[in-house]
């Protein structure tokens with residue numbers, strides 16, 4: 001194989017590792033942002049729940065006050081009942097008292113309903129508190145982890161970039177340009193092995209004459225279908241190595 005082709009294979013392997021590290025560096029803060037957004041959502045939900053609880057408590061106090069006032073009204077009516085002499089007036093007053101008692105009963109039922117709602121709301125809030133606490137802890141732990149992971153990846157990336165720079169020095173500029181051009185259009189794979197006349201980049205047959213030329217190893221040959229730069233390795237074990245490499 002041409003020496004520059006061999007370097008190009010190494011460069012592609014290195015570029016793939018660099019891409020993985022770069023993606024990790026982008027993904028980690030993104031993950032953390034998502035966890036933080038979830039936490040903020042939970043805090044907002046908690047705030048809304050607290051507001052609703054306050055609203056229910058206020059309704060309860062207001063309704064209890066109304067019940068007390070009604071109780072007072074009923075008491076007054078009962079006292080007036082004693083002073084009434086006329087039978088018709090007495091009956092009318094009894095009716096009025098019954099009506100007021102009915103209204104009071106409704107309000108008392110409402111108080112019980114509100115107490116139930118308040119209880120349920122407190123339970124929901126306790127559950128939300130627990131979730132909030134867990135998410136807070138997760139964000140705190142993850143923040144520290146991400147910080148460590150990012151620092152590690154950045155150090156790794158610096159080392160890889162240095163290697164890459166060295167490797168590129170041994171490859172002619174025109175070939176590097178061609179490599180970058182194809183790499184951008186072929187999802188990071190610009191150079192591909194050929195086995196039994198088949199390009200492993202696109203799994204199609206290259207031309208027979210190309211295959212003969214490729215085996216001679218004297219010039220740079222590109223796949224007529226996917227334009228990837230081709231190299232030939234006959235041995236089975238190296239092929240397997242290449243396959244696992246292109247799979248990663």
Ligand SMILES: [Zn+2]
Pocket residue numbers: 199200201202203204223224225226227228
């Ligand atoms: Zn191809």
